[in-house]
Amino acid sequence: MSVEPEASKPSWPVPPVGGWTADDLDRLPNLPPHTELIDGSLVFVSPQTLFHERAVDFFKWQLQSVAPDDFEVVREFTIDIDWQNRPEPDVIVVRGDAIEGAEQTRFPAESVLLAIEVVSTESRTRDRETKPVKYARAKIPHYWRVESNEGRAVVYVFELEPATGQYTSTGIFHDRMKVSVPFLVDLDLTQITPRRNKAAEE
Template identity: 65%
Template sequence: MSAARDYGLDDDHEWARPPEGGWTADDLDELPNLPSHTELLDGTLVFVSPQTRFHSLAVRLLEHALLSQVPDELEVIREMTAKLNKRNRPEPDVLVVRADADTGPRQTWFRPEDVVITVEVVSADSEDRDREIKPVKYARAGIPHYWRVEENDGLPVVYVFELDPATQSYGLTGIFHDRLKVAAPFPIDIDLTAINRRP
């Protein structure tokens, strides 16, 4: 049996082959038949595995809580890419971006200077990316705030990082278990135990 048929494809299916030097951020908008939520890291396509219930609920909780608290000059978006540079276009689970970064309904990515917070909810297949790879890339691109969300007994634990512009790296400013309360980049207060409640 062929590899194509192992994945439910016919024998004529051809897998995407990267060009010399790898894919570019602009290729994500041009490549046909990419799965939803495909990311680009270091010129390599990253396909997202099916998400867990915790992941979906945590994203929903944070998105709705941020929407209710974000100031008018900012906007909350989920699952859109940030074009960090030519070879990196990750897709955070939730972003807080400048409202004036809206270029219209066909927009597919944000510039790093338009992103205020990136949020990644860690999954089994994304642990290394969310803990080690993406934070370095977000920091080097100048994104001021990074939140990493981990699961503990069905509840979210949020690790909040802030950019040190002198080193272009993140410093941990807090670990939040039941309640996420921070003053920057704007006053935010989220009941993390509300994950299973409907908004």
């Protein structure tokens, strides 16, 4: 008589009544890297494209090179919006006094001056609709959404309008991006395109 092996039980964490909380994100074991909390639900990140990786690196290092000394530029780090929302923007600019130490795992939303999301296929709805609403509600003054147009970066820039508490579009940038807030930035967006792709286009 053959005995079939028992199917292994799924190891996914079972949410409590009411959903997970921001503090749970630090306590749950074996979560995949860059897990976010959106409306009490865990959001896992899909494999990233080369465009996404290059764009995140580009904005992290370009902004770090021009940011005033009292600001910090950090990539892929969670922020506390409320007890059921702890998203992880791809790049953030925070006030330097929000830095507590090497073991820190999150920043309060009120310390964030700029949140940047690089859109991927699976994150499109979150980056275009869900997250901007939450960032605006948390009064983050600036939001940039970076998208790929056949491998070339397009940056959609938004600023919080204090009377409405919502983001207003202040520009769409293709090859070059120049803005004065939250500090002066002048970027060559074509640097995000891999050199091999550029050569093929020429």
